[in-house]
Amino acid sequence: MSSLDEDKHFIERTIKGEKEAFELIIRKYQQSLLNYIGRMVGERELALEFTQEVFLRTYSSLQSYQPQYKFSTWLFKIASNFVIDFWRKKKIDAFSLDERENSSGQNPPLQVAADEKSIIQKFELSQLRIKIEDALKEIPPQLREVFIWRHINELSYEEIAEIKGLPLGTVKNRVFQAKELIRKVLEEKK
């Protein structure tokens, strides 16, 4: 049974009243959901609480799930809205085009710079991972979000476009911006 069919099967069983089937869904997606929420909110306790809330919200909305879409993209859409609500309540305008992105202005340069310094190659892989985790906290949430989905949760660009309801080109551009912004942060903090 494919992962997609398996999800549909679990959902049908849950709707019919077999709540245990939903536990299988939780176990299947808890890791990727926590990876996403954790890095979006930054605090472990809060991330665990939010992960539970997102699963509860998903359970309550199961009747609205449309099986032509992948369950994982629907789940991440709920999680993304939940995180946006959280930022809004904190009165942080995090998901509009952020100050930093606009003021630093333009997209990262497309051409390879002539005097490109090899900042990243100075670090060991383990060091680099720590630096990237720190840099992630400093980039705008809307870029952080797509970066996590693409490079940590390993979603395809098409899946991210479906979650965010954005054109594929915009998603690719945002992921590219995220990576180059991380590189810029590493360069600034070398």
Add this chain to the structure above:
Amino acid sequence: MKCLNVEQIYLYLEKELSSAENNEIEQHLASCPKCKNAFEERKLLLQAAESLPLWEVPAELAKKVMARIDSAKILPSAWMKAAAAALASVSVTLLVIFLATGQNLSTLLLGVNNNLWNYIRNFLPILIKLFKLASLLFGVIRHFIGYLLKTFSWLAELASPQVQLTISIIVIILVAILIYGIKRKILVGEKT
């Protein structure tokens, strides 16, 4: 081949390009130390990003959610809510009419039924024509929106947000001028 751009390097690393594009890039990398250096650096960045440690999931997380789910309910979907609201509205309307006119419920329902049948008989042909017209219109609009979205997605891939915004504003102004011009033509036609 001219030097690579950074986005191309990432897409190559993520295996998002065609085999012809991959070949071109590989050939260029073999002969250009500047691009090769940029490539090695982005490769390392992606390698590190894709091997970031996972957040540890507590063993009891699923059980905790399940304990809370025991008291939660699956809410009806939006159309179920709409159907329930419609049924409730009809019931309340019937009750109000019954209370206001004093007719008994069966006479009232019979009257409503007759009236409804008359309406259906009179308006059915018009409704069918309207439906045909609406589906035709819907098809045209759907195609139009499809092309519009394709254009936007194509634009988003090619141009920066600033250029996209400029093009969008120009198109909106042109459409507004076009609509205004058509309106003027019609008004002039009416006067003559």
